[in-house]
Amino acid sequence: MGGLEFALVQMLSCIAALHFENFVSAAACPDGTFGVNCKEQCGKCSKNISCDKTGGMCSGGCEGRFRPPLCKMKYPVFDEAPRFISHTLTSITISVDNISFSGDIYPTNYHLQYVKVESANQGGSWITFGTFAYSAKVKQHEIPCLEVRSSYGVRVVLIDETGTGYNGTDIPCAVYNTSCIHPDKVNTQLLQHTIRISWQLSAHHCNEGLYVYDVKENGSNTTDPQLPFGLKPFTDYRWTLRYGNMLILVGNITTPESAPERPEHLQVIKRTPHAIWLTWQRPRVTNGLLRKFIICVKLLSSELRRQDRSRKLLEEEIKVTLSMNYSYEVKDLEPSSEYNVSVRGMTVEPGEPAVLNSVKTSLIVPDIGSQLKLVDDYIASTILQVIIPPADSFLAKNSSYFVVVTSDKEEVAASLTKLKMMEFILKTANVKNDGRSWIAAEIEPQDEEQLFKVGDNRKMISGTSGDVYWNRPLEPGLLYDLTLVALNWQDGEYESSFAKLKHPDQALSEKEGGIGAEWSALLLLLIIPVAVYFVIRKPKQTEPFELIYEDAVPERQVPEPDRTPDYHAADYPYEVVV
Structure with a gap:
C-alpha cells in the first residue's frame, strides 16, 4: 500500500470514529436535552414530551402559543379583539387598530376570521374572511354576507415570516351582531304612576328580550335612571329605549x-259672632294644576237658646292665584256655636284636607234697645212697672237680664254692696257703686215682652245663676232710675249691653195718692158723719169704743217692708244689718 492509500484509509477511519462518538453521545442525552454533549434544552413540547435527542424537534407539536418544530419561540397574538364600528342587516364592520401584541416573532400578515356564535365551538368552524398585511396603521374591514339578526365571533390571527400563525381558542375575540329592524316610533301609555312603552314588530325585528327602557326626571341631579313605575304625578320625565x-x-x-297634598298652616286669625277669618298656605306638592280650594264648615254644636237647624253644612269655593298665602272670611255662621272647618285643594280631584276640629264663633252683643219703657197706666206708691224687651234671637243658653235700681237719696245697706255679681253688673251698666243702687232681680230672657214690677217686695230666684235677689219696695216720693243689663254668657266669656229709662221716674207720694187717694177721700166723707154721731152720743160703760183713722181707711195702710235680703250663703257671704 502506497503512502497515498495509507493516508486515505487513516482519514476515513478518523471520520468513522468521530461519527460513532457523536452518535453514542446524542443517544445518551437525558430527557429535555439534545445535541452534542447534550448542551441544548428542549422547547415547550406538547404534553411535556421530550424533544428529539439529536435535532431537538417536538414530534407531537408545541404547547400553547409556541411555534414548532423546536417550540422555543412564541407566535405573535393580539392582546385585544377587533373593535366594532357598525353593522347592517347582513354585515359587520370592525377595525384593526395598532393593538399591542405579545410574542417573540414580529408579524407580517394577519387573517381576519369570523364564526357564527352557535357553531363557534365546532372544530374548524372559523372562517377566514381575508389575509392582510400587518402595519401600524388603523384598518377597517367589513365582513359581508352574514345572516340577519345573528351573532358572530370576530378575531384576528397574526402570521409570521414562515406563513404560519397561532390558531388556538384563547385568541381574544369579540361577539358582534348583525343589525335588525328597530322600531322607529313607540306608543307610550300612562297607567297611574307607570309608563308603558309598546311598538309593532317588523319582518326583521330584533329580539324583544334585549330591549330595556327606563325613565329619568327632567332636571334631576341624579345620573341613575329609574324604573318606569312609582313615578310622581304631574312631573316631566325623559324616557329612553335601549x-x-x-x-x-x-x-x-x-x-x-x-x-x-293638604294645605299647610291652616289657622283662624279672627272670630266674630257670624264669621271666622281663615288663613293657610298652598300645598307643598300640588301634583297638578291647582284650580281652587274647597272650604267646608260643619256645625258641631250650638249654645244658642234658639238654634237654626236648617243649615248644618256650609261649603265655599275660592279660585287659586299665584300667591303662596291665602285667607278667606266664612260668613253667615251662628254665634256661640262650634264648627268643624276643613280646607282642601282641587286639581282634577280633591286632595287631602287640612282640618280644624273645633272652631267657636264668639258671643253676640245682646240687642235690647237703648231705652226702657214704663207701663203708663200703672200707678202705685211703692212699685214701678217696666216692660222687659224680648230676647235677642242669638242669645246663648246662659244669658240673663238684670234689673238694676238706683235711688236718688236712699242708702243701700253695706252688706248688699259686698256681692261680687253686684259689682260686676253695676260696672257693666255704667252705674256707680256708691251705695244707692241694687239688683232687684235676675230675669230669664223670653221670646216675648215681659212686664216686671219693680219694688213688689219679692225674693226672686231666676235666671241661670241661681242667685237670690230681693225686689225691695220703693219709697214713695223718691226718684228712681232703672237699668236693664243684658248679659250673654258662655264658657267664661261674655258680652253685655244695657238700657235705661229716658228720665228717672218718681214713686207716688202719700199726698198725691192717685186713684187710691180719691177713693179714700170719698170713704172719708161717708165715715165722718158717723163718727160725729158716735162722739155726740154718750157711750155706755159696757161699750168702750175708740176710733182709729188707720182702721177707718184700710186702703192707706202700708205695711212695714221686710228689708232683710235673702241670699245664698254659699255663693255670697254677707252680714245682716237690721
Whole structure:
C-alpha cells in the first residue's frame, strides 16, 4: 500500500470514529436535552414530551402559543379583539387598530376570521374572511354576507415570516351582531304612576328580550335612571329605549295630575259672632294644576237658646292665584256655636284636607234697645212697672237680664254692696257703686215682652245663676232710675249691653195718692158723719169704743217692708244689718 492509500484509509477511519462518538453521545442525552454533549434544552413540547435527542424537534407539536418544530419561540397574538364600528342587516364592520401584541416573532400578515356564535365551538368552524398585511396603521374591514339578526365571533390571527400563525381558542375575540329592524316610533301609555312603552314588530325585528327602557326626571341631579313605575304625578320625565347598550329612541312625557297634598298652616286669625277669618298656605306638592280650594264648615254644636237647624253644612269655593298665602272670611255662621272647618285643594280631584276640629264663633252683643219703657197706666206708691224687651234671637243658653235700681237719696245697706255679681253688673251698666243702687232681680230672657214690677217686695230666684235677689219696695216720693243689663254668657266669656229709662221716674207720694187717694177721700166723707154721731152720743160703760183713722181707711195702710235680703250663703257671704 502506497503512502497515498495509507493516508486515505487513516482519514476515513478518523471520520468513522468521530461519527460513532457523536452518535453514542446524542443517544445518551437525558430527557429535555439534545445535541452534542447534550448542551441544548428542549422547547415547550406538547404534553411535556421530550424533544428529539439529536435535532431537538417536538414530534407531537408545541404547547400553547409556541411555534414548532423546536417550540422555543412564541407566535405573535393580539392582546385585544377587533373593535366594532357598525353593522347592517347582513354585515359587520370592525377595525384593526395598532393593538399591542405579545410574542417573540414580529408579524407580517394577519387573517381576519369570523364564526357564527352557535357553531363557534365546532372544530374548524372559523372562517377566514381575508389575509392582510400587518402595519401600524388603523384598518377597517367589513365582513359581508352574514345572516340577519345573528351573532358572530370576530378575531384576528397574526402570521409570521414562515406563513404560519397561532390558531388556538384563547385568541381574544369579540361577539358582534348583525343589525335588525328597530322600531322607529313607540306608543307610550300612562297607567297611574307607570309608563308603558309598546311598538309593532317588523319582518326583521330584533329580539324583544334585549330591549330595556327606563325613565329619568327632567332636571334631576341624579345620573341613575329609574324604573318606569312609582313615578310622581304631574312631573316631566325623559324616557329612553335601549337594545343592549345601544340607544334606540328617546322621548319626553308628563305624568297625569292627581290629588294634591293638604294645605299647610291652616289657622283662624279672627272670630266674630257670624264669621271666622281663615288663613293657610298652598300645598307643598300640588301634583297638578291647582284650580281652587274647597272650604267646608260643619256645625258641631250650638249654645244658642234658639238654634237654626236648617243649615248644618256650609261649603265655599275660592279660585287659586299665584300667591303662596291665602285667607278667606266664612260668613253667615251662628254665634256661640262650634264648627268643624276643613280646607282642601282641587286639581282634577280633591286632595287631602287640612282640618280644624273645633272652631267657636264668639258671643253676640245682646240687642235690647237703648231705652226702657214704663207701663203708663200703672200707678202705685211703692212699685214701678217696666216692660222687659224680648230676647235677642242669638242669645246663648246662659244669658240673663238684670234689673238694676238706683235711688236718688236712699242708702243701700253695706252688706248688699259686698256681692261680687253686684259689682260686676253695676260696672257693666255704667252705674256707680256708691251705695244707692241694687239688683232687684235676675230675669230669664223670653221670646216675648215681659212686664216686671219693680219694688213688689219679692225674693226672686231666676235666671241661670241661681242667685237670690230681693225686689225691695220703693219709697214713695223718691226718684228712681232703672237699668236693664243684658248679659250673654258662655264658657267664661261674655258680652253685655244695657238700657235705661229716658228720665228717672218718681214713686207716688202719700199726698198725691192717685186713684187710691180719691177713693179714700170719698170713704172719708161717708165715715165722718158717723163718727160725729158716735162722739155726740154718750157711750155706755159696757161699750168702750175708740176710733182709729188707720182702721177707718184700710186702703192707706202700708205695711212695714221686710228689708232683710235673702241670699245664698254659699255663693255670697254677707252680714245682716237690721
